[in-house]
Amino acid sequence: MGVLAVLAAERKLVDAALDRLLPPSDAWPCRLHEAMRYAVFGGGKRVRPILARLTCRAAGGDPETILEAACALELIHTYSLVHDDLPALDNDTLRRGRSTVHVAYGEALAILVGDALLSEAFRVLGTYPGGDELAPRRVEACRLVAVAVGSSGMVGGQVEDLEATGQPPDSARLERIHRAKTGALLAASVELGAVLTGVDTPTRERFTRFGQSLGLLFQIADDILDVTGTASSLGKSPGKDAAAGKLTYPAVYGLPAARRKLSRLAAELRAEAVALEGRGGTLAAFVEYIASRDR
């Protein structure tokens, strides 16, 4: 099975699990649950849960056992998008070709949808995989994800991104923003897969470093796509980051240098993936997919 078929099958599994985990739209309070589902089922690529599951397999575990916990990462990613899109933040009206949550449901509900998704993520992390003997792994999962998405991780990156908007190009600042804003949750996805599989500390650290570099790769690819993509392939307006004066790799280094950085990093990561999981593993193919995706 090629990587695209694997990813399609993974997406299907993740989508089905998210559907089981989220409260139904006819449960009180219905409008909130409907809006949460609108936010989550908007055609996301499910990169973070898939990454956690591929890591679990690469570490010798059974990805079935971490399906629900991996979905918590997608709930968190979705919450961050809903809040980032708000008028007071990036003021985006379009996401994956549809109205953003605050356009569809109003600003108050969009704020609360984000809050509820973040809480739901920790409910899921506190529940799966079950059993008292796995409680130490489960609680470590809660802790590591909370650190990754908190004030010195994802939220911190968003704060600095807002502060840096319209400021002159600054490569150290760019690195700091991307490492926190996107990198932290992607690195946590890899780390979660490793921790829930029960790897030893050196292996965990190796996976964590791999996840951090993969987060960087993802962000460089994203920045390049913002310049080179089309509205129909992206499902959002291309060139928006540049127009908003955001710090991006092409803005700081120029497009050719950003592309060179992308291929160099992708080559390193493929080699590390092969070292981690052996030849022919899916993690290496996933790196390739991230580096070459067109949306």
Next chain:
Amino acid sequence: MGVLAVLAAERKLVDAALDRLLPPSDAWPCRLHEAMRYAVFGGGKRVRPILARLTCRAAGGDPETILEAACALELIHTYSLVHDDLPALDNDTLRRGRSTVHVAYGEALAILVGDALLSEAFRVLGTYPGGDELAPRRVEACRLVAVAVGSSGMVGGQVEDLEATGQPPDSARLERIHRAKTGALLAASVELGAVLTGVDTPTRERFTRFGQSLGLLFQIADDILDVTGTASSLGKSPGKDAAAGKLTYPAVYGLPAARRKLSRLAAELRAEAVALEGRGGTLAAFVEYIASRDR
């Protein structure tokens, strides 16, 4: 030591622990951390962490061991106030006599302060009290708090509160809103204290029911204060809920009936507190304090 002295000593301990737990204002990203501290150190009564600690003592545990975990409740309570005060929600400019966070730091940062405080709460719950042998309690703490503050708890109550604003008085709806919006986190505070002390299931359930009723008592007292309090005693504008067309106990039942409900419930809760912790315990005095507070 009278209950007021106990509460003052408790508040001091909780404040000191919150100060240790929160990142310092000079750690990156400084402005976010400064705003988080502005939100948390605004003269809160620390009702939820104190309640968790009093429950721990009533259940035969040592409240010192749950100090940090109890503080997570205050982080969550603060996040909920910061988001509730936002222009898109209650649009409050004054809280405990000071500018609300979005007035002091802007709307974008206020949204992110709330997000960061909620994440920080789960970091704390995932970390304290330490030790692998306590991991099952810690993970259950994460789960129960996440459920209490999620879409069918605190956030759900906030959604229905918004939907009910300006609607005709409706006692079933009022009950549902208060049970979720304020009651769920107060009940979770009691439950957290019991769970981290390691009580058996029937005892836990008894404490949980006690916490639910205490949440109701707290909310009735709050609603009455909104009608009878003064701006200087409340640190916020009195009559604001009534003017905003919010569902409150005095609005639904009238002030005298609301007061009767308050004293009846307070008497029941004092009796249950005595049954739980023996005569002369602090939980019963705490019930009295909640029922008779003037701010």
